[in-house]
Amino acid sequence: MIWVIFALAFWAGGLALNLWLSNCPWRGTLAVRLAVPAIFGLTILVLWEGLTRGLGVPPVILPPPSAIGVRIAASLPILWGDFVQTFVKGALTGYVMGCGAAVLTAIVIDRSTFLQRGLLPVGNFIAALPIIGTAPILVMWFGFDWQSKAAVVVAMVFFPVLINTVQGLAAASAMQKDLMRTYSASYGQTLAKLRLPAAMPFIFNGLKISTTLALIGAIVAEFFGSPIRGMGFRISTEVGRLSLDMVWAEIAVAALAGSAFYGLVAAVERGVTFWHPSQRG
Amino acid sequence: MMTRSVLPILTVVMAIVALWYGGAVLMNKRWTMDQAARAGVELSLAEVVADTLSQDRPKLPAPHQVITELWNTTGAKVLEGRAFSKRSLIFHGWITLSATLLGFAIGTGLGIALAVGIVHNRAMDMSVMPWAIASQTIPILAIAPMIIVVLNSIGVQGLLPKAIISAYLSFFPVVVGMVKGLRSPDAMQLDLMRTYSASGTQVFSMLRLPSSMPYLFTSLKVGMAASLVGAIVGELPTGAIRGLGARLLAGSYYGQTVQIWSALFAAAILAATLVGLIGLIQRITLKRMGMAR
Numbered sequence: 330m331i332w333v334i335f336a337l338a339f340w341a342g343g344l345a346l347n348l349w350l351s352n353c354p355w356r357g358t359l360a361v362r363l364a365v366p367a368i369f370g371l372t373i374l375v376l377w378e379g380l381t382r383g384l385g386v387p388p389v390i391l392p393p394p395s396a397i398g399v400r401i402a403a404s405l406p407i408l409w410g411d412f413v414q415t416f417v418k419g420a421l422t423g424y425v426m427g428c429g430a431a432v433l434t435a436i437v438i439d440r441s442t443f444l445q446r447g448l449l450p451v452g453n454f455i456a457a458l459p460i461i462g463t464a465p466i467l468v469m470w471f472g473f474d475w476q477s478k479a480a481v482v483v484a485m486v487f488f489p490v491l492i493n494t495v496q497g498l499a500a501a502s503a504m505q506k507d508l509m510r511t512y513s514a515s516y517g518q519t520l521a522k523l524r525l526p527a528a529m530p531f532i533f534n535g536l537k538i539s540t541t542l543a544l545i546g547a548i549v550a551e552f553f554g555s556p557i558r559g560m561g562f563r564i565s566t567e568v569g570r571l572s573l574d575m576v577w578a579e580i581a582v583a584a585l586a587g588s589a590f591y592g593l594v595a596a597v598e599r600g601v602t603f604w605h606p607s608q609r610g
Numbered sequence: 611m612m613t614r615s616v617l618p619i620l621t622v623v624m625a626i627v628a629l630w631y632g633g634a635v636l637m638n639k640r641w642t643m644d645q646a647a648r649a650g651v652e653l654s655l656a657e658v659v660a661d662t663l664s665q666d667r668p669k670l671p672a673p674h675q676v677i678t679e680l681w682n683t684t685g686a687k688v689l690e691g692r693a694f695s696k697r698s699l700i701f702h703g704w705i706t707l708s709a710t711l712l713g714f715a716i717g718t719g720l721g722i723a724l725a726v727g728i729v730h731n732r733a734m735d736m737s738v739m740p741w742a743i744a745s746q747t748i749p750i751l752a753i754a755p756m757i758i759v760v761l762n763s764i765g766v767q768g769l770l771p772k773a774i775i776s777a778y779l780s781f782f783p784v785v786v787g788m789v790k791g792l793r794s795p796d797a798m799q800l801d802l803m804r805t806y807s808a809s810g811t812q813v814f815s816m817l818r819l820p821s822s823m824p825y826l827f828t829s830l831k832v833g834m835a836a837s838l839v840g841a842i843v844g845e846l847p848t849g850a851i852r853g854l855g856a857r858l859l860a861g862s863y864y865g866q867t868v869q870i871w872s873a874l875f876a877a878a879i880l881a882a883t884l885v886g887l888i889g890l891i892q893r894i895t896l897k898r899m900g901m902a903r
Contacts (some may be wrong), residue, residue, distance in 0.1 A: 351733040369737035447618030457885050458878040459839045465862030465870050466783040552846050568755045576756050584748040591747035
C-alpha cells in the first residue's frame with residue numbers, strides 16, 4: 330500500500346511541478362522545455378513501478394521498470410548480439426541498399442516524364458500497402474538469416490524514398506534552371522550542382538520516414554523465422570515463455586536504436602541542408 | 611491530368627506483370643528441370659514455361675495462379691453460398707477488417723481528444739507532445755506480440771487485443787497531425803476571432819476545427835494503413851487461426867506460396883480500399899467546406 334501512496338504522491342508532485350514550470354516566466358528556455366517532458370516520463374516510470382509493486386501485479390503481466398533495468402544489465406551480451414543481428418545486419422544493410430536503389434532509380438527515370446507519370450502513382454499506391462506482408466515470401470526465398478530481413482527492409486523503404494526523391498528533383502524552380510542554362514551547364518552539371526542539392530530536403534524526408542520502417546521490417550520479418558538470435562526472434566520466443574522483463578528489455582533497445590538512428594539521419598540532414606529555411610530557424 | 615496518366619500507368623503495370631511472369635519462369639525452372647531429369651525426359655522450352663507457370667508450390671506463383679486462388683476463395687465461395695466458411699478469404703478478411711476498424715475508431719477518437727487537450731493546455735503540450743513525436747521514430751509495432759499474449763493470459767481474446775494494437779498504431783499519427791492542424795490558423799485569423807469577441811469554444815468550433823480538416827484526413831490515411839498492419843501482425847502470435855495474418859503465417863509454415871500471395875493481395879486490396887475510401891470522404895468534405903484545391 331505504501332508503494333501506491335508513494336506513487337500517487339509522486340504523480341501529484343510531478344503534475345504540480347509541470348503545471349508550475351509550464352506557466353512560469355522561464356517557460357521558453359531550453360532547460361524548461363527539456364525538463365517538462367523528462368519529469369512527465371519519470372512520473373510515468375515511478376507510477377508504473379509503484380502500482381505494479383503496490384498492487385502486486387504479477388510479472389507475467391507487467392514487470393516493474395526496475396526489474397526490466399536489472400534484466401537489461403544482466404543480459405547485455407545477448408541484447409548486443411540481437412542488436413547486431415537485427416539492426417546492423419538486417420535493418421542497416423537493407424536500409425542502405427533500399428534507399429540507394431530508390432535514389433538511383435529516381436535519377437534514372439528523371440529524364441523520362443513518361444516513366445515518372447507512370448511510376449509515381451504506382452509507387453504512391455504501393456507505399457500505402459501493407460508491404461510487411463511480403464515477409465513470409467522473402468524469408469522463403471532468402472533463408473532464415475539476415476539476408477531475408479534486409480530484403481524485407483529494401484521492399485519497405487524503396488517506395489517512400491523513390492516518391493520523395495522524384496518530388497525533390499522537381500523542386501528546383503524554372504528561374505534557377507534557366508540560370509544554369511545561361512551558364513551553358515550540361516544535364517549532369519545541372520543535376521549535380523542544382524537539382525540534387527535542391528532535392529535534399531525531400532530525400533531526407535523519405536530517409537527519415539524509412540528509419541522507422543527499416544527497424545519495423547527487420548523485427549517483424551523475424552516473427553516468420555530466423556536463426557536463434559535477433560530482436561524479433563527474442564521478443565516472440567520470450568513472450569511465449571512469459572518472461573516479459575526480457576521482452577521489455579528488447580523493446581527498450583529497439584526504442585533506443587530507433588531514436589538514435591532517426592537522430593543520426595536528422596543530424597546528417599542538418600549538415601547537408603544547412604541552407605534550407607527549416608534548418609535555419 | 612487523369613487521362614494523361616492512364617497510358618504511362620498502364621505501361622508500368624504491364625511491365626511489372628511481364629517482369630513477374632519472367633521471374634516466375636526463372637525461379638521455378640529449377641524444380642521443373644529436376645523433375646524432368648528424375649523422370650529422364652527432355653523438355654522443350656514451351657513445356658518448361660508451361661510447367662513453371664502451373665506448379666502446385668512454386669517459388670513465385672504466376673499472376674494468373676494468384677488471381678485464380680483469390681477468385682476460388684472469394685467469388686466462387688459466394689456463388690456456392692459459403693462466403694463465411696473457414697476456407698474463404700472473405701471470412702479471414704472480415705476478421706482482420708473488423709479489428710482494424712474498431713482499433714482505428716478507438717485510436718482516432720482518443721488521438722483527436724488528446725490533440726484538443728494539447729492545443730488548449732500548455733502543461734499537457736509541453737509534457738506529452740515531445741513523447742508523441744518521439745514515438746514516431748521507434749518501432750512500437752514490436753510490442754504487438756506481448757499485448758496479444760498478456761491479454762490472452764488474463765482472459766481477453768479475439769477482436770479486442772488486435773484492436774488495441776491497431777488503436778495505438780493509429781493514435782500517434784493522428785495526435786501529431788491533428789495538433790498541427792488545430793494550430794494551423796495564423797495569428798491574423800485568431801485576432802479576427804478576438805475582435806468578434808468569440809469565446810474559446812467558438813474559436814475552436816468555427817476556426818480551429820475546420821482548418822484542421824486537411825491535416826486530419828492526411829493523418830487518417832496514415833493511421834488507417836498502420837491500423838491494418840497492426841491487425842495483421844497481431845494475428846501472428848496466436849498460432850495462426852483466423853485472419854489475413856494467420857493465412858500468411860499458415861502459408862509460410864506449410865510452404866503454400868499461392869496461399870501467401872493471395873492473402874497478401876487480399877490485404878493490399880483491403881488497404882487500398884480503406885485508404886481510397888478516406889480519400890473520397892476527404893474530397894467530398896473539403897469540397898463542401900470550400901477548401902478543395
